[in-house]
Amino acid sequence: MKIELYQGNEAVAYGALRAGVSFYGGYPITPSSEIAEIMARELPKRDGVFIQMEDEISSLAACIGARIAGRKSMTATSGPGFSLMQEHVGYAAMAEVPVVIVDAMRGGPSTGLPTRTSQGDIMQARWGTHGDHAVVALMPSTVEEAFYLTIDAVNISERLRLPAVVLTDEILSHMREKVVVDREVEIWEREPEIKKGERYFPFDDDNVYGTGIIPFGKGQRYHITGLVHRKDGFPSNDPEVAKKNLDRFKKKIEDNIDLLTDIEFYNTDDAEVLYVGVGTAARAVKEVVDVLRKRGIKIGLFRPKIVWPFPGHELKKFDGKVSHVIVPELNQGQLVQEVERHFKTSMVSRLNRYDGELFTFDELLNGTLNIIKS
Amino acid sequence: MAKKKDVKVNINYDFCKKCEICVRICPTNVFALRSDGYPEVVHEEECIDCGLCQTHCPDFAVWIQHNEEEIEHPMWDYLRRENQPSVWCPGCGIGIIFQSLLRQIKVQGIPKDKIAFVSGIGCTGRMPGYADFNTIHTTHGRALAFATGIKLANPELKVIAVLGDGDGLAIGGNHLIHAARRNIDITAILVNNFNYGMTGGQVSPTTPEDSYTTTSPYGQLEPFFDTAKLAIGAGANFVGRATTYHVPIMDKLIKEALSTKGFSLVEVLSHCPTYYGRLNHIPSPFDMLNWQKKMVTRKDEEGKYKIGVLHKGDRVSLTERIEELKKRAKNGK
Numbered sequence: 013m014k015i016e017l018y019q020g021n022e023a024v025a026y027g028a029l030r031a032g033v034s035f036y037g038g039y040p041i042t043p044s045s046e047i048a049e050i051m052a053r054e055l056p057k058r059d060g061v062f063i064q065m066e067d068e069i070s071s072l073a074a075c076i077g078a079r080i081a082g083r084k085s086m087t088a089t090s091g092p093g094f095s096l097m098q099e100h101v102g103y104a105a106m107a108e109v110p111v112v113i114v115d116a117m118r119g120g121p122s123t124g125l126p127t128r129t130s131q132g133d134i135m136q137a138r139w140g141t142h143g144d145h146a147v148v149a150l151m152p153s154t155v156e157e158a159f160y161l162t163i164d165a166v167n168i169s170e171r172l173r174l175p176a177v178v179l180t181d182e183i184l185s186h187m188r189e190k191v192v193v194d195r196e197v198e199i200w201e202r203e204p205e206i207k208k209g210e211r212y213f214p215f216d217d218d219n220v221y222g223t224g225i226i227p228f229g230k231g232q233r234y235h236i237t238g239l240v241h242r243k244d245g246f247p248s249n250d251p252e253v254a255k256k257n258l259d260r261f262k263k264k265i266e267d268n269i270d271l272l273t274d275i276e277f278y279n280t281d282d283a284e285v286l287y288v289g290v291g292t293a294a295r296a297v298k299e300v301v302d303v304l305r306k307r308g309i310k311i312g313l314f315r316p317k318i319v320w321p322f323p324g325h326e327l328k329k330f331d332g333k334v335s336h337v338i339v340p341e342l343n344q345g346q347l348v349q350e351v352e353r354h355f356k357t358s359m360v361s362r363l364n365r366y367d368g369e370l371f372t373f374d375e376l377l378n379g380t381l382n383i384i385k386s
Numbered sequence: 387m388a389k390k391k392d393v394k395v396n397i398n399y400d401f402c403k404k405c406e407i408c409v410r411i412c413p414t415n416v417f418a419l420r421s422d423g424y425p426e427v428v429h430e431e432e433c434i435d436c437g438l439c440q441t442h443c444p445d446f447a448v449w450i451q452h453n454e455e456e457i458e459h460p461m462w463d464y465l466r467r468e469n470q471p472s473v474w475c476p477g478c479g480i481g482i483i484f485q486s487l488l489r490q491i492k493v494q495g496i497p498k499d500k501i502a503f504v505s506g507i508g509c510t511g512r513m514p515g516y517a518d519f520n521t522i523h524t525t526h527g528r529a530l531a532f533a534t535g536i537k538l539a540n541p542e543l544k545v546i547a548v549l550g551d552g553d554g555l556a557i558g559g560n561h562l563i564h565a566a567r568r569n570i571d572i573t574a575i576l577v578n579n580f581n582y583g584m585t586g587g588q589v590s591p592t593t594p595e596d597s598y599t600t601t602s603p604y605g606q607l608e609p610f611f612d613t614a615k616l617a618i619g620a621g622a623n624f625v626g627r628a629t630t631y632h633v634p635i636m637d638k639l640i641k642e643a644l645s646t647k648g649f650s651l652v653e654v655l656s657h658c659p660t661y662y663g664r665l666n667h668i669p670s671p672f673d674m675l676n677w678q679k680k681m682v683t684r685k686d687e688e689g690k691y692k693i694g695v696l697h698k699g700d701r702v703s704l705t706e707r708i709e710e711l712k713k714r715a716k717n718g719k
Contacts, residue, residue, distance in 0.1 A: 035539055056715035061538045061708065066564040070531030073524065077535025080522060081502065081543060085535070086676075103525055228502050228520035228536065229543050235466075235515055237523040246469060246515060 013269050014194040017049040020087075020184040021046035023155045023191055024056070024114055028086045028163030032199055033079070033112070034060035035063050035083040037074035039067055039093060042126045043182040044116035047088040068093035072100035076109045080236065082227035083164060088114035091133055092123060094140065102141035104175040105261060107236045108215065109225070112165045119368045122323035128368025130183040131291055131342040135349075136345040137177045140268075147321035148272060149177040150289040155189035160197070161317060167200040168271065172221045172264050179319070179340070183370055189288045206232060215257075216243040221264045228279050265321050279305060283312035285384060286334040286358075288327065290319055290352050293371060306375045309384070328354040338363060338383055340371060393435050394451040395427045398459065401447040402468050405477030405659075408439040408448045410672040441489075441633040444481025445471055463489045464498070466518050473512050475583075477671025479630035479656030482575055484513050486633060487546070490640045502543045504533040506558060508550035509583040509658075527558025530565040533572050541705050544644070545571065550576040551592040555611050558592070562651075566620035569648040571705040575640065576613055576651060579658040587661025598665040609645070613653045618697045623648030625697040629655040629678040635693055642695065648703035655681065655691060 018026065025047045028036075036051035055062040065071040068089055075085035089097060094115045105113045117133045119125025124132075133140075137149040150165050151159040162178055169176035187260070202224040206212045208226065212232040214225060226232045235245035240254045248254070264271065279301055280286065289297045294315045305309045314330070316323050330337070337355055339348040340363040348362045361383045365371055395416055397408075404423040414432040417425045417439070425448075439448045440459075452532050459465075465488075474480050491501065501519040505511040509524035514521035520543070524532045528673045529547045537545040549555075554562050554576045565572060581599045582588040589602040592613065596605040617625045624646040628636035636654055643650035656672035657663060683690040 035535065037535060040572060056708075056712050057490060059712060063534065063538055065531065065534070066560050069528065070561055070564075073528045073531035074535030074538070076531035077504075077522075078539035079535075080532075081536040081539035084540075087607070099525055100528075107522075112628070228522075229499060229540055231499050233518055233520050234521070236522045237515070239523070246466075323443040 013192055013367055016191050016193050017188055018155050018159065018191045019046065019186060019188050020155050020180055021116070021186070022050060023090065023159040024178065024180065025050035026160045026193070027159040028112065029054060029058065030197065031084065031163040031166035032201065033084045033166060034058065035075060035085040036060070036062045036087065037065050037078065037085065038087045039065055039069045039071050041090045041093045043091050043118055043185045044088040044114060046185070047114060055301065068096035069099055072097045072104070072111065072113065073161035075111050076100060076104055076107070079109050079111055080228050082229070083103045084110070085149070086112040086114065086166070088116065090116045090118045090126070092119045094133060094136060098141040101147065101175050102143060102145055103238045105141070105145035106238045107149060108173040109236070110169040110173050112162070112169050112176050112178065114162070114178045114180065116185040116231060117179060119366070122269055127182065129292065130366065130368065131181060131293060131346070132366070134290075134319060134341075134343065134346040135177055144258055144261065146172070146174045146265050147177065147320060148172070148174060148318065149179055150317060151179045151319050152184065152317065153291055153294050153315065155184065155187065156183060156191045157317065158190050159193065160195070163197050163199075164274070167198070170224065171200050171271070172268060173225060175265065179291065181292055186353050196351040213243040215241060218258065220260050221268060225372060236276060255280060260334065269321065269325065272318055272321050273326060275318040275323055275326055276313070276317065278313040278315065280312035280314055280330070284334055285309060285311040285336045285338065285380075286330050286338060287311070287313040288339045289313055290347060290349065293340050296371045296373055296376055297340055299373055299386050300380060303377065304380065322350045324350070324354045327351065330358065331355045332357045334358050336361060336384060338380060340376060342366060343371070393433050395430050395433055395439070396449050396451055397425060397427060398447045399424060401445045403445055403471060403476035405444065405671045407442050407444070407477055407671050407675070411438045411442050411675070413438070443485075444474065444478050446481070446485060460483060461488045461492070464492060464518055466516055469516050472516055474509060475660040475681065477659045478509065479579060479658070480510055480513065480577055482630045482633065483575065483636065483654050483656060484516065486636045487575060487640055488517065490637060490644055493641065494644055496544050498646070499540065500544050502533070502536045502545045504529045504536065504545065504547040506549055506553040507584070508553045509579070510548050510550040510553065510577040513548050514655055527553050527556070528561060529553070530558065530561040530572065530574060531679040534565060534568070534570055534632065537570055537572055537705060538595045540589050541571070541709070543577065545573070546571055547574045549574055549576045551576065551580065552582045552590040555591040555613060563616065563620040566617045566622040566651065567639055568704045569621055569623055569701050571647060571703050572649055573646070573652045574644045574649070576653045577656045578613060579656040579662060581658055581662045583658045583661055587658070587665060599662065600665070613651070614696045615649040621649070621699070622651050623701055623703070624650035624695065626695045627655070627691060627693045630657055630691060631675040631678040631680055632682070632693060639695065647706070648699070648701055
């Protein structure tokens with residue numbers, strides 16, 4: 013067993029390298045900058061390419077360009093940069109180009125609290141760019157998870173040809189924990205095989221997911237656009253084509269919901285009270301669960317590691333089985349809006365902190381007891 | 387003028403948009419206008435094979451045939467013909483630039499599979515869709531940012547980016563100066579038609595002072611960008627300027643740009659008859675070509691656009707430097 017003591021940002025960078033990322037285009041921003049620094053140092057040694065672009069817009073653009081030219085690509089940023097990247101999150105979704113974006117969340121809006129933590133970008137990760145689109149977002153809770161979920165993000169984005177977002181936060185980015193780095197992982201790599209004389213349709217329904225893409229320069233001279241397009245990639249205004257185009261995005265999520273469901277169930281089997289928590293906010297929750305269990309309260313934690321698509325199909329099984337659902341978040345209540353719609357009978361409450369600090373144990377404990385008592 | 391060769395002048399009526407450039411540009415009146423607005427070859431025997439009709443046809447509809455093999459337009463194999471006719475208005479200058487680019491690619495024998503052709507948004511942004519290369523139509527202003535990623539990821543690709551004036555200098559101005567500063571191996575062709583065509587003729591960073599657009603109804607108050615000076619100042623290795631009238635100059639510049647190591651930029655002053663021309667009282671495509679003649683100079687003349695090669699540098703390109711860095715990094719230096 014090989015163990016490293018990694019900082020969250022290191023775990024993300026080394027996870028990406030393990031997943032085969034060989035291009036990084038980025039722009040410095042607290043608290044994500046160490047990821048760029050590590051990539052700048054490590055990529056050239058491994059035949060990879062690092063470039064610091066002129067802003068976050070061009071960073072993601074360069075990553076998409078590099079992926080089309082054959083390299084797995086990643087960028088990392090924080091809220092203000094993630095806002096700028098939204099233009100190309102949409103482009104990657106529309107053009108179905110795999111790319112990974114790490115958003116080390118900090119307090120917002122705007123410049124906000126650069127050196128403090130937050131989970132304020134949960135909704136932005138899902139709906140930050142305009143239009144209906146497919147996107148996947150993963151939320152690690154520990155440094156080791158940051159390592160392996162980054163690998164998952166690369167694999168998922170490659171497999172489903174969509175942008176994948178890893179949502180870390182300032183605390184996770186800068187904390188150090190033990191990481192077992194040599195666990196077995198599958199690295200997903202595939203390119204469609206085109207028989208001689210056959211034409212490649214990169215946007216054909218047989219090519220929605222599980223096929224990979226053929227990069228530029230390999231003899232398939234196809235077209236990519238951010239416009240609504242036909243299966244050959246050329247733009248169209250036909251309503252039927254437009255619907256089909258958008259249906260593809262929905263289908264790639266719906267058809268792969270098992271692949272996109274990754275949940276930690278912590279003491280949920282007999283739970284009467286259920287936390288739904290994600291990322292670093294869920295860390296203290298576990299401790300509270302342990303203490304309340306000792307006091308005889310049947311409480312558990314439902315923790316999606318993949319937050320988008322939100323695993324409503326799993327969560328709604330708890331409707332009626334638990335009396336209370338509590339959603340602790342480091343924002344004014346984003347995930348709770350998604351949680352609420354999956355419960356018809358159980359009562360959903362929220363616990364929020366948005367001053368840049370993590371929940372304390374007492375705060376969670378007392379907040380929970382108040383909710384249960386009422 | 388005497389007839390030079392035994393040639394045939396062809397018109398592809400499926401592609402023709404009735405812009406009349408061929409009819410009016412021909413020095414020997416080979417063409418006449420039919421009552422339905424289409425050109426017709428009436429005096430083939432007068433043709434002197436000057437090529438003006440062919441090089442100035444924005445829609446690849448007119449070509450001069452010299453032998454039995456030339457039954458199609460010389461650029462036929464480089465076009466995605468199923469997508470013709472293009473979205474561009476009749477007589478638009480973009481097609482003339484597009485043809486010049488394809489011609490130089492053909493002359494240089496660059497394999498189609500090795501070309502990555504990148505564009506942003508706007509009328510010019512539609513160009514890659516019509517070319518039989520690896521093509522990507524990106525977001526507004528960001529073509530060079532995508533192109534940078536493509537070139538760095540696979541240096542074997544010949545990366546060509548086409549930009550509009552709003553696209554390349556307003557929303558994408560930052561990417562243009564940084565691509566030039568990095569001196570990355572990309573050839574950029576900036577189609578400057580002095581306004582935003584796709585959205586209805588609004589003012590752009592290159593609109594000449596006092597001229598009219600739909601958002602400068604009282605005349606443009608702001609000074610315009612000198613694209614070439616900007617690119618030279620930022621560090622490009624090759625910078626040149628031509629117009630859609632001066633096709634031989636454009637051909638020469640594009641040829642040189644394509645063989646430049648490092649960043650090369652060719653600005654082509656183009657004509658938008660639909661908006662800029664109409665709003666500034668030069669509505670016909672052919673009149674706009676003549677108007678360009680008066681706007682430019684080959685010397686240094688105040689108030690005119692200088693055309694030709696404007697700058698040649700010899701800075702080492704980023705592409706070369708990165709390859710060198712990889713070797714150093716592997717040796718731990």
